[in-house]
Amino acid sequence: MTITTLDTPSAKPLLDWYDRHHRDLPWRISPGMAARGVKSDPYRVWLSEVMLQQTTVQAVKPYFEKFLERWPEVTDLAAAENDEVMAAWAGLGYYARARNLKKCAEAVAKEYGGVFPDTEEGLKSLPGIGDYTAAAIAAIAFNRQAAVMDGNVERVISRLYAIEAPLPAAKPLMKAKVALLTPSGRPGDFAQAMMDLGATICTPKRPACSLCPFRDACQALKSSDPELFPVKAAKKGKPVRHGAAFIAVTGEGEILLRRRAESGLLGGMTEVPTTAWTARLDGETSAAAAPFAAGWQASGTVIHVFTHFELRLSIWRAAIPSPVDTNDGWWEPVTNLEAQALPTVMKKAIAAAIPFAFKTSRA
DNA sequence: TAGGCGTGGGC
DNA sequence: TGCCCAAGCCT
Numbered sequence: 001m002t003i004t005t006l007d008t009p010s011a012k013p014l015l016d017w018y019d020r021h022h023r024d025l026p027w028r029i030s031p032g033m034a035a036r037g038v039k040s041d042p043y044r045v046w047l048s049e050v051m052l053q054q055t056t057v058q059a060v061k062p063y064f065e066k067f068l069e070r071w072p073e074v075t076d077l078a079a080a081e082n083d084e085v086m087a088a089w090a091g092l093g094y095y096a097r098a099r100n101l102k103k104c105a106e107a108v109a110k111e112y113g114g115v116f117p118d119t120e121e122g123l124k125s126l127p128g129i130g131d132y133t134a135a136a137i138a139a140i141a142f143n144r145q146a147a148v149m150d151g152n153v154e155r156v157i158s159r160l161y162a163i164e165a166p167l168p169a170a171k172p173l174m175k176a177k178v179a180l181l182t183p184s185g186r187p188g189d190f191a192q193a194m195m196d197l198g199a200t201i202c203t204p205k206r207p208a209c210s211l212c213p214f215r216d217a218c219q220a221l222k223s224s225d226p227e228l229f230p231v232k233a234a235k236k237g238k239p240v241r242h243g244a245a246f247i248a249v250t251g252e253g254e255i256l257l258r259r260r261a262e263s264g265l266l267g268g269m270t271e272v273p274t275t276a277w278t279a280r281l282d283g284e285t286s287a288a289a290a291p292f293a294a295g296w297q298a299s300g301t302v303i304h305v306f307t308h309f310e311l312r313l314s315i316w317r318a319a320i321p322s323p324v325d326t327n328d329g330w331w332e333p334v335t336n337l338e339a340q341a342l343p344t345v346m347k348k349a350i351a352a353a354i355p356f357a358f359k360t361s362r363a
Numbered sequence: 364t365a366g367g368c369g370t371g372g373g374c
Numbered sequence: 375t376g377c378c379c380a381a382g383c384c385t
Contacts, residue, residue, distance in 0.1 A: 048381085052380085055369090093371090151382085168365095305369090306369060
């Protein structure tokens with residue numbers, strides 16, 4: 001790979017654009033404040049970056065506020081109960097992030113005396129912090145000249161240089177371009193400016209090129225169509241899996257819940273009893289697979305789409321007078337479901353059998 | 364390395 | 375409406 005500085009534009013127009021058009025976000029120090037010496041809190045930067053992994057700003061905002069209010073410092077999070085953290089994360093998705101968040105907080109508290117390491121290498125050694133997040137924290141919280149590359153930056157760079165090679169193979173080339181473009185002054189603002197640009201101007205569809213600070217330098221705009229970039233490798237089809245979920249409700253208004261295995265899909269989260277989720281549609285989706293004998297009644301089907309498969313869950317409901325002894329799980333009052341670590345698919349399953357179990361109809 | 368790993372919004 | 379997409383990480 002040959003990289004030259006000859007075709008590298010200046011970062012100054014981008015930084016000037018950022019000074020005027022940056023987004024105000026709960027975890028962000030505005031460039032004006034930063035220029036006056038206000039430092040961003042590494043804990044807040046880390047917390048927001050982990051939450052923002054593959055997750056939209058709008059989805060993250062309420063979770064960030066909730067976590068910060070409940071656990072104001074990394075040492076507070078380190079001392080929290082795992083179940084509390086998982087319940088607080090419920091609904092945000094990619095639950096391995098929550099497990100790693102807790103592990104990371106504990107490592108920072110115990111191994112680093114409650115202070116985040118200030119180098120990419122040190123940060124990357126922590127659970128849940130990879131290439132992107134390590135560079136982002138190093139740049140934003142510690143003002144290090146790290147090459148920050150996320151999906152936004154990939155899009156901006158691929159267009160700026162009209163990179164024809166498909167992702168993910170083209171990543172090293174793109175990262176080298178980012179490194180050349182990253183200024184030694186204001187590296188954190190540069191990283192955030194690239195991401196704001198990708199989120200608001202250099203969007204996947206219908207980019208607003210006339211408003212872009214790189215409009216004079218952009219090779220895709222000059223010689224092609226920016227919307228054609230980045231080029232991506234072909235995707236594969238999404239398989240369908242089937243299963244059954246069982247919602248048992250006692251006369252006292254309790255529901256049978258249990259805890260999923262610690263690792264894997266929805267690891268460590270709470271669920272209602274379900275069969276295995278298999279590719280085949282067979283007897284396993286019938287009431288014969290229920291956790292105990294009762295008058296199980298079909299209550300429709302819930303379809304939930306995960307990243308790599310579509311789940312069709314047959315819902316079965318039973319009203320029983322009092323709790324039944326089961327090998328695992330517990331009986332939880334329906335009025336206390338909001339406090340459980342229930343992923344969205346489980347809220348949908350419960351809502352299908354008990355329409356008023358949750359405040360919002362969506363789940 | 365490529366696949367596992369959630370969820371909700373936009374078009 | 376079915377897809378694409380969103381501040382990726384881990385194995």
